Amino acid sequence: MTKKLLTISTILLLSFSFVYANENPQNEIKCTCQNQKQRNIDDFLNEKLQLSEEQKAQLKENRIKFRKEMKQIIEEMEVLHSQIKDKYKTTSSKMQANIETAPMKAKLVTLKQKADKLKRKNRENFEKILTKEQKIKFENIKKDFATKRKKHKP
Numbered sequence: 001m002t003k004k005l006l007t008i009s010t011i012l013l014l015s016f017s018f019v020y021a022n023e024n025p026q027n028e029i030k031c032t033c034q035n036q037k038q039r040n041i042d043d044f045l046n047e048k049l050q051l052s053e054e055q056k057a058q059l060k061e062n063r064i065k066f067r068k069e070m071k072q073i074i075e076e077m078e079v080l081h082s083q084i085k086d087k088y089k090t091t092s093s094k095m096q097a098n099i100e101t102a103p104m105k106a107k108l109v110t111l112k113q114k115a116d117k118l119k120r121k122n123r124e125n126f127e128k129i130l131t132k133e134q135k136i137k138f139e140n141i142k143k144d145f146a147t148k149r150k151k152h153k154p
Contacts, residue, residue, distance in 0.1 A: 048141060049134045058129045066122045073115045080104050080111070 042059075045051065051059065084101045091097035130138060 049130065049137055051134070055129050059126065062122065062125050062129075066118065066125075069118055070115060073111055073118070077108060077111050077115075080108050084108075 046056065084104050087101050087104075088094070088097045091100065127135060127138065
């Protein structure tokens with residue numbers, strides 16, 4: 001009798017929780033952390049650099065292009081990481097796994113370099129749309145962040 005009562009009350013509790021979660025708009029995810037982080041950066045740069053509407057539009061266009069290209073690189077890297085991980089799981093000898101995964105690791109290094117190059121290109125494209133005064137302000141912002149980073153590093 002007690003087991004039946006506990007089972008029924010658990011089922012009712014879960015069903016009410018499910019209904020509440022579906023009806024409660026607070027549980028909706030409005031944006032991902034990455035999107036929120038990007039918004040904060042955009043707001044910060046808009047405030048400090050006072051970007052024009054034309055510059056904002058160009059920045060948004062550049063960012064979309066950058067994300068599209070970077071997404072392809074990241075997906076390739078994730079596939080390679082999972083293949084390497086699987087190889088280590090299925091191979092009995094670690095030495096043999098190292099030999100078999102060497103080309104994959106080399107490809108990962110190449111992809112990492114490609115991603116770094118793309119990031120530098122994106123930064124250069126950003127700096128191209130700035131006026132001389134904005135470039136000076138941006139250089140000062142970069143210096144401030146660099147000094148803050150040095151303070152926080154052990």
